[in-house]
Amino acid sequence: MSELNTNDANVARAAHLDTASLSDAMDRLGINGQCYKLAPRDNGFRMAGRAFTVLYGPAAKPAGTVGDFIDDVPAGGVVVLDNGGREDATVWGDIMTELAHKKGIAGTVIDGICRDVAMCRKLGYPVYSRGHWMRTGKDRVQVEAVNVPVNIGNVRVAPGDILRGDADGVVAIPREHEEQVLSVAEEIETAENRIREAVRNGSRLDEARKVNQYHQLQTKR
Structure with missing residues (x-):
């Protein structure tokens, strides 16, 4: 697991719980938090932190950027990328992985795909996505907004929600319900x-x- 914000007691609590237990808890409470189809690029990955969200859309002409937001993500945070579940264009690769790892970011969650999987495995940097493929998102997708509510695996994720990932996948815990x-x-x-x-x-x-x-x-x- 990458760096964890040990000053955040609830993130620390989430880090000690399996996603299966958190999933059962949300079922009992009637909360939708299980991010469908998102899986770790390595089964050894573990992650817990608060969401820094990014919303993507189809590229305009001329195309906008695929994102230079990484410098604004706090250490211990989780990068949460909503690319609408697209599997034909990546939104995360080795440069982002290397910088995120260096900054102590807890991990990356993508409703879509990534590339350069060898780098995240080499560094032990947790990435969760629908899959991986080499085709770039440049000139295909662009950032529409940062730190807005997004849809990740049919789950609404707002900035600051807790994301917990392990070998079974990812759950998102809404901030307003996290204690419960x-x-x-x-x-x-x-x-x-x-x-x-x-x-x-x-x-x-x-x-x-x-x-x-x-x-x-x-x-x-």
Whole structure:
């Protein structure tokens, strides 16, 4: 995982929770936060931080820039790029990866694709996207706005929301609900750890799950 803002208590809490537990917590609370189809470019990537959002659109003529925003992203933040799910043009590559890693940015999330995957793997810089391909976004897409609400994997992400990524994908935790989501996710992980411990000590799985209400942990309440 890249640098984490240790002064942000809720980001630190999110970093210690699996996306699966956070997903279950949001299901219980009726919050849509699971970013569909976004996967890590390496299964070892882990990421947690607050969103710095960028909205893309089709390029005009003459084309606008694909983005020089990286200098404005704070250390510990997550770059969140809404390219409308496009898989025919990239919006992130090795120069951005190298600078983001140097600045201590926590990671990058793209509703679209990236390129130069070897660099992010070499540096251990977390990138989550729909895929990767080499075709440039220059003259195909352009930045429309920075730090506005965006759509990432069918999830609304606003600037400052917490993004958590692991091998299973990415969840976005709305700022206005983060305390509740984190508390429920911590409760779920505690219950699942009790089940594991009971089974290790000889209990039947069905009994351990029943005692800890496993099948209702994610049920909407």
